[in-house]
Amino acid sequence: MCTAFLRIAWLLQTSSKAQPFREAIDLQKKQLFNHNQRVGCIDYNDVEDYVIDVVFSKAFDLYPRDGGNFHVPSAALLKTSRNAEIARHVVVAAVPLNIADITQENDYCKGSFDEDQNFKTKSVLCMPIYNSDKKIIGVTQLINKINGNPFNESDANTIEAFSIFTGLGIHNCQMYENACKLMAKQSVALEVLSYHATAQNDETEKLMTCDIPAAENLGLYTYEFNDLPMSEDETLKSTIAMFRDSNIIKKFRIPYDVICRWTCSVKKNYRPVTYHNWRHAFNVAQTMFTILYTGGLIPLFDDLEVFALLAGCLCHDLDHRGTNNAFQVKVESPLAMLYSTSVMEHHHFDHCIMILNSEGNNIFQSLSSEEYRKVIKMLEHAILSTDLALYFKKRGDFKKIVDEGEKEFQEPIKKDLLKAMMMTVCDVAAITKPWEVQYEVAHLVANEFFEQGDIEKTQLGEKPIAMMDRDKQDELPKMQVGFIDAICIPVYKMFAELNPGLEPMFVGVSNNRNNWQALAEDNERKIMGNGQAKTTEKDKENEKEKDEIKEENDSPQTIKPPRTSKVKPDQPLTARKSSIKSKQITPQKKVAIKEPKGKTKICTLM
Known part of the structure; x- marks a missing residue:
């Protein structure tokens, strides 16, 4: 049915440019009614991707000679009707079916959609109806050409085009029904949420x-x-x-x-x-x-x-x-x-x-x-x-x-x-508060950011930005200075100029910036100091090795055992692995910060 979907695009394009969509459908209906005694449409809801037992949910039977009115057969009739049996075959096989004389077919049971025994079905042309996902959602049937002739290729093309429009209509109806159900579910969910979100009477x-x-x-x-x-x-x-x-x-x-x-x-x-x-x-x-x-x-x-x-x-x-x-x-x-x-x-x-x-x-x-x-x-x-x-x-x-x-x-x-x-x-007013308050709040913000960064690392497999990377928490003072300069200083300065009564906030953020800057510089000195100390120790070891080599070259040429690192008798053998002293960690400055309810916590400045 690839041609059917190509035709969908063509028909939609044509209907949008050449004539209104409704006129296109009316034209198709008029053409069908002028040449056929009955037009039927059967709605089919396929729950699974494969078909085991096709069950139709609803059928619409149109009588052109009755003003084009809809007749909806009963559910019981759908189970036993000859037309439904033909429709099941089309759904399962996913191909159109053209029967010239149904009386010669023994594969289908007797009966029809209509309980009127005066109507006799002879020829049937049945075409599957597809949705946008290329799934069958129903079938269209033409029954008995008015001239008594069998259905031909021209009739098949006509019903195929009509099925496209029918599919659009059924699909839109299903979407509307689903939307109504979702709105009802949403209404129930909001009602429940509202009840639990509201404070209790006590x-x-x-x-x-x-x-x-x-x-x-x-x-x-x-x-x-x-x-x-x-x-x-x-x-x-x-x-x-x-x-x-x-x-x-x-x-x-x-x-x-x-x-x-x-x-x-x-x-x-x-x-x-x-x-x-x-x-x-x-x-x-x-x-x-x-x-x-x-x-x-x-x-x-x-x-x-x-x-x-x-x-x-x-x-x-x-x-x-x-x-x-x-x-x-x-x-x-x-x-x-x-x-x-x-x-x-x-x-x-x-x-x-x-x-x-x-x-x-x-x-x-x-x-x-x-x-x-x-x-x-x-x-x-x-x-x-x-x-x-x-x-x-x-x-x-x-x-x-x-x-x-x-x-x-x-x-x-x-x-x-x-x-x-x-x-x-x-x-962002916490940035203007007294230093003890600002320091504690800044760590609360940082910890929430780090928690998001942890999720990005563990669940998304991504490296978070610096302000959310827990591995870079030592850089918090530097990041705070950047935040203050980029966001806080400009806005509080403008408000201080707008009204002198707002100047205390600008003074507060400026003081806190100085404190964070001092911590950032202190961290930089520690990093540089540790690096310099490490370099100095290594230089001493290198000079020592050079002196030993020089002494060896100046002494008489004798066979000597390989040199080993000088290790004290009581020093463990693992100390022989390196002659460079381990990095000295400078004690970090501590500040007392009050917690709620009068408690005191010692926080280590990073």
Whole structure:
């Protein structure tokens, strides 16, 4: 049936250029009905790649003289009809079948699709119907030419062309049915996921009954804020404090149980990965709270924008898997197939919407339809802006605006650009924290990167980039300096120029850069020192050997035993293998860093 598929391409091309697709099908139907008493189409679902017992799922019988109406034979009739038996033969043999006089054929049982005994089948032309995978999905039958003659080659060509269009129709119907089933499955899956993703009532009630301190008492207005000593419950209470002290809860009439349930649900939907977890999201939101109120940016935004920014910060990494966008694309994950750009960021936003649509979690329920549309759009913009690839694209435009002295940001385009840069400022704000906090957080980030690098090594068989290669963890200080110079210094410098109230962040990142640079230089000195010490020892040994050879040449020529390395009597024989001393390892500097809950850990600087 290769010609059939060549004809498919030709027919599709012809129908698209010469006449509408529907007209082409109508022309085929008209030609068939004018020359045949009955046209039948039998749908066949082949479950296996090979045929054992052909079972037809449905048949359509067309009577040209009855206005072209469909007649659907019963399932019982399909099992015993003569026409179905012929169709089975065509499916199994995968070839057309032309019977001039069926009364002369003893291979088929009696009966027909129609229970009307007045209709007598004489001649049959049966053609297989193929889908795009060249699998048979049904058969088309022509029964009894009106002129009483047997079917000829011209009739075979006609029904073959008609079968092509029929195949397209059946294939589209099957695709639609499959899509409906998949949508139903998705609906069930989302319902189950929504139930398990939503915070339980006891969690919500516990938070509702807690006394929420003032944001100022919790230190939420300070750039030096440190969440490490805080418990999980304290982070939840601090989140409620930010919404309350921003007047968002009162302004937008959010039921207290809804804001508490939503906060607990958001926390629950962060995976326990090393860095991109609930703690990171909470810190990003706290930084946004600080730059708005302490940094002096709050006059630039209305209440709805503040609401969207804080909610966006809390949701910006929902369901993060501990791997980046490049990894998702590399492994061809379902997320990468679903989103073409900003893979994880789109997933974070969709997950945010799923929580909002869960019962009792819609913190925007009191908004008007227009306000709701605006806040969802702002929420999406905020979350997608955390993709650093977009930051690099927008940074130049933002710098130009800052250099021009813009202070008001009333134009929508400029304000969107400002909000996008603010999301980046908050997302990487750990780089501006006091050194003890920055040092520990940097190692959390590095460990998450190393975990991805380990997967790339073991499962993908690839060598990861340096920042994700555990074998290069000693280069962390150097990599931190590179990260600060490429991403952090430029954006914090621009914001310091934009508003003096934001200068502490620029000072913080500059101080941390100096600390990382000092560690990087210290590492370089250690490497150079070890290499120089090794070279010096080798030079001494070479000079010693030269002196011994010179003494031998100056002494009388006598036969001497081969020289051996000088080894002390109590030295093991293995020491004879090398006369070069082993490399001396310089003790590494240690710094005391506080962990949560007042504990102290000694970390070795690399």
